Amino acid sequence: MSATATEQLEVAGVIASGEPRKRRLHGWRVSELLSLAWLIALIVGMFALPPLLGLHAQTPSVEAKLAGPGAGHLLGADNLGRDLLARVLSGAHVSLAIGFGSVLIAAAIGIPIGMFAAYLGGAFSAIATFCVDVILAFPGLILALALTAFIGPSFLSVLVAITVPMMPVFARLAKIQTASVLQREYVEASRVIGTPMLSILRRDVLPNIAESMIAFALVSVGTAIMIEAGLSFLGLGVPPPQPSWGSMIAAGQTYLESGPQMIIVPAAFLVLTIVSLNLLSDRFLSEQGADKG
Amino acid sequence: MSTRGQEISRVVVLKLARLVGVLFCVAVLCFFSLNLLPGSPAQAILGVAGSSPKAVAALNHKLGVDQPLLHRFVTWIGNVAHGDLGSSYQSGESVAHIIGKTAPLSLELILLSQIVALAFAIPAALIAAARRGTFADHSIGAGALTVLSTPNFVIGFVLIWIFAVGAGLLPASGYAKVSEGLGAHFESLVLPVICLAAAPFGLYQRILRADLLGTYDSEFMSVARAKGVSPRRRALHHALRPSLLGLTTSVGAMMGTLIGGVVIVETLFGLPGLGAQLTEAVSNRDYVEVQGIVLVMAAFFVVVNTIIDLSYVFIDPRLRSIRAIGEAT
C-alpha cells in the first residue's frame, strides 16, 4: 500500500480533529510499559522475593508491632508484628490467581457461547440471551456474597462466586461483536459459498473480536480482583490465615491512626495492580473496525 | 396511531413481557440456589453446640424447611406475589418490613451517587474531549482511571482520614435521619456518597470522553465548525447527544455495581441501609431474609435497566430500528 494514501488519511484526520501526535516507543506508550513492568515485577516478586529475602507472612513479633517502613521490615509491620511485605506478596497470590483464573474460565466458556449465539441466531440465541439477562440481574458482589456465605468461604467458593456472573458478560459481549463481524461482506460471502461454521468463526470472527475481548478481559481481571478484595474486606473471602489484600485492609481499620501502613500497603498494591490492568487494556481498544485475518 | 407510535408501543410491550419472564426466573434462581446449598439453616442457627439431631429436626419443622422443595417454592412464590417475603429466622420480623425500613436509605445513597457522578463526569468528559491531548485532558483522565481502579473501601478510608480524622469536618460514621435535621442528615451522607460516586465518575468520564472523541471525528462536526458555530455550542448541542449511548448503558450496568458498593460503604460508615442489613443476614445464616433481600435487589436492578433500555428510544431516535432488531434475536 502506498505511503501516500495512508498519509492522506492521516492528514485529513489531522485537519478534522486537530489532535497533536502522541509519542510512542516502538508502539508502546510509557504508561503501558510501566503497567506491564509492575505486573511482571509483582508476579516475579511474589514467587521470588519471599525466599530471597527470607520473608514470612505469618511470623508475629512483639518488638515489630506496628513498625513503620525500615530496615527490618521494608514496608513496615502489622499490629501483630508480621512483616507487611511478606503478607502483601502472599495476598498477591490470592488476588492474581482469582483475578486471572476467573477471567480465563469465564472467557473460555462465555466467548464461545456468545459466538455461537450470534452465528446460529434464532432459538439458541434467544435462550442464551435470556439466561444471560437472568444471571446478570444479580449484581456481582451480591451474588458472590450470598454464595460464599452459604457455601462457606474458601478459595474455591470465591472463585466460583466471581466466575459465574462473569461468564454471561463475556457471552453477551462476544455475541454483539460477532454479530457485527458477521455482517461484513466478506464474511457473508464465505457463508454463502458454504464455508463451515467453525471455520468462519475461527478464521474470520476470532481475529477480529480478539482485541476487544482481550481489552475486556484485562479490565475484568481488575474487576475480579476488586470483588475479591471486597469480599475479604467483609470477611467472606479466602479464610485466614491466608492473607488477602482485602482482609488486610479490614484488619487495618482500627489502626488507621496508629499504624496506617497496614492499610496503605495493601491498598497501594491493589490500586497499582488494577490501574496497570486498565492501562494495558486501553492499548487493545485503539483500532476498531479494521479488518483482520 | 402513527407508525412511530406503534413501533414504540411494540418495543415497550415486548420489553415488559420479557421483564416479567426474567423476574420470574430470577426468583426461581434465588430460591433454589439458596435452598439447595449444603447445611440446613437450623444447624447454622443453633450452632454446633446446640445441634442435637432432635433439636435440629424440631427447628427444621418449625421453619418449614422439612417440606418438599417444590412445595416450599410454590408457597414462597405465592407469598412473594402478595408482597410477603417471609419472616426472618433471627428476629421473626417480616422480611418485607425489614426491607421497607432499610431500603430507602440505600436508594438515597445510590441515587445521590449517580447524580454526583454524572454531574462531575459529563463536564469533565466535555473538557477532556474538547482539549484532547492537553495537560487538562491527561490529568482528568489519570484521575478518572485512578478512582476507577480503587476499591470503594479504600477511597472510604482515604476520605475518612482526610475529612474526619484529619480535619474533623465530617462524621466518620453514624447516620442522622432526616427527622434529625436535613443538615445533619446530608452531613452524614457526604462521605459515603463521594465514596460511592468515585468509581462511576471515573467510568462515565472515560466512556463519554471516548464517545465524544468519536463524534468529534464525524463529518458533521467539521461541517458545524465550518458553519462558524462556536466551540461551546458545538460541544453541547452537536457533540453531546449522539455520544450518550455508551454512557446510558453504563449507568444501567453501574446500578448493579452500586448495589454491591452500597453493601461495603454502609458497613464501612455504619449506615443502617439494606446493604448492611444483608451483611448481617448473611452472617446470621438467615436464609429467608437473604433470599428476600437478594430478590428485591435483583428485581430493582432489572427494572431499572429495562427503563433505561426503553429510554434509548427517546435519547437517540436512530436506535429505534436497532431496538426492534434486538428484540427479534
Add this chain to the structure above:
Amino acid sequence: MSEALLSVRDLTVEFDTPRGTVRAVDGVSFELAQGERLGVVGESGSGKSVLSRTVMGLTTMRNAKVGGAVELNGQPILELPERKRRALWGREVAMVFQDPLGALHPITPIGDQVVEAVRRDPEVGKGAARSRAIELLEMVGIPRAESRMKARAGELSGGMRQRVMIAMAMACRPKLLIADEPTTALDVTVQARVLKLFDELCDEFGIGLILVSHDLRVVGSHTDHVAVMYAGRLVEIGTAAAVFERPMMRYSRALMDALPKRDPAGHELPKPIPGTPPNLLAPPPGCPFSPRCAFAEDDCHKTRPELAPVADQPGHSFACLHPAGPVAVGAGAGEAGR
C-alpha cells in the same frame, strides 16, 4: 479593475506526521474574482482538499505549518487567530462538504440545522430565522419545504441532503462558496441537478465558487476557470475551455486522455495513467509527475518546472518542461504534440 474576491499567493501547507513532514500544498497561487467559478481538479492526494480548507482558514494551526498569504476581500486570513477566522465562516465564506449523510447532524432536525446557519447573521431574530430557513430550502429546490423542516438527515435522499447543505452554506449570502467534492457521493442524474443548482446560485447572487473534484466532467462543464493540481502543486491553470481543449502539462493531458470519449468510430479507448500517486513524504526532485510521465526527459527529473504562460491564451499557464502542445501558435515543430 475590481479587487479580487480571493487572492492566494504562494500558499504552502505542511503537516508533521510520525513518519516525517508532509507538504500537502506546495506554493500555490491564484486569484478568484467576484462571481467567478473555479474548478480545482486532481487525484486523491493532490492536495486539493487541504487547499480548499486552508483557503477558508479551517486548517488548525496547531499541527500545520502554513506559509504564503490568503486574502479574502483584501483581508488577510492566515494570520488571524481562530476566533476571528471563525467570524468569517458561514458569513463571508461557506463550505459545502462531500458526504451529505455524515455531514448533517444525525439527530437534530434539518430545519434546526439550517436555522443555526441562518442565525449566524446577527441581525436575524429567532422568528425570522425560521421563515428564512424555509425560504432557503425552497430556493435550493426542496419540495414542501415547511413540512420538511422537522425531518432528520436519515429521512432524506442523498440529493436532498446535499441541497440542505447548500441551503446552510447560502444562509448568510456568503461572497465565496467552496464546494469540496459535492457530487462524489451522489448518483449521476442527481449530480447534474446539484451542479445546475450551483450554476443558478452563482448567476443569481454573483457569488464566487471554488469547485473541487477529482471528476473532470463535473468540473469541465460548470466552471469558468480550471486549476489542475498534482502532488500539492498547481500544474496548470486557465479557462475551462483552454485547459480542456489544449492541456499543456503532461499530467493534464493524461487526465483528459483518461476520460472516456463518445467516439462514433469506437476506436479510441481511454488511456489510464500508469503508476501510483507520489509519496508526499519524500517527493522526487524535479517535476513531481516525472516518475509516471511517458514523455519525461532527463531535465524533468532534475529541475522543478515553474508556471509559464501560454502566449496566445491569456490566463492559461502550465508547469511543464516538455509540454503536450505548442507553447504558442507557430512554435517550432519539435515541441508540437506528440
